[in-house]
Amino acid sequence: MQLDSIRIHKDKTILEALQKLNDILYAGHISRLILFVVDDEHSVVGSVTDGDIRRSLLNHADLGLKTGEICNRNFVYEIDKKGFLDLKIYRDRDIKILPILDHDKKLLRIIDLEKSQAQLPLECMIMAGGRGKRLSPLTDTVPKPMLPLGDRPIIAHNIDRLISFGIEKIYISVKYLGEQIKDYFGDGSDRGISIEYIWENEPLGTAGALSLVDNFNSPYILLMNSDLFSDVDFEDLYLDIIEQNADMCVASTEYKVDVPYAVFETHERTVLDFKEKPSYVYHSNAGIYIFKKELVNRIPKNKFFDITELMEDLVKDGGKLIHNPIHGFWIDIGSPVDYKKAQEFVKHMH
Known part of the structure; x- marks a missing residue:
């Protein structure tokens, strides 16, 4: 205003x-x-x-x-x-x-304070350059981040949530049909923020576009995929990386595996114990990351580079990588089934 x-x-x-x-x-x-x-x-x-x-x-x-x-x-x-x-x-x-x-x-x-959940000193990059082939033919003429979810595009839900956490500078990496994204959001001024577009001439993976930003002005950077629908608590992620003095914090989701049979614990062929139809819970990557700005220097300039490569390098070099569980909802809109699930979910939100 x-x-x-x-x-x-x-x-x-x-x-x-x-x-x-x-x-x-x-x-x-x-x-x-x-x-x-x-x-x-x-x-x-x-x-x-x-x-x-x-x-x-x-x-x-x-x-x-x-x-x-x-x-x-x-x-x-x-x-x-x-x-x-x-x-x-x-x-x-x-x-x-x-x-x-x-x-x-x-x-x-x-x-x-009725509209702002936090005020985080973060700059953010949203990865929005992918083709979204699994959602074809929906993505033949519309980029995946711009597919409608309720009353606005998928990526708009993410940008509105970032704004509610006080994030004022957002970079959007674009390639496939990126002009549609730029035309929709412009420079972000009508939302009270600044948006800058990073154009990928060739696909740069999930982190390569970070190398094209001349200078990030916040000590920590938030990176996220554009095709997520989640109520992730960005403040909790930020405070976690600060309090743990970590180099990177990755948002995680729980992935549960139910085994329909008894599972043996063995030594060679001798059964020592067994569990009847056990369930195992794993923490998986949710596509949202906060990390120290210095880590951008490890990303090769204008080359294909995934964020998982940066994570692997960090762990090998003795850096501190932590994960922070998302306690609310999280949907990765990567397939028609996931997209339909998100469309049904958003109908019941207030």
């Missing part, structure tokens, strides 16, 4: 403030009606809500009072630090809108 729509000068009257709040109400872009009162230098000196105005009218019955006279000068705010911001402490205080100010107390942006 435009910051001017939520800023008001301290000399404006509360009647003028009411008019601005009314405009916000009908625009519907913010979860709470609030304005930030600024001085002549555009520094924020307080906040005004509809409740503040009601209390002022009850006490003074004067619509001509200035917003600078009635504003809350003890408003809660955060100075922009470009790092991880723990929103839990603000949610615990029932804060709905958190303004982010610079060191001169000028308003840079707001965090709507």
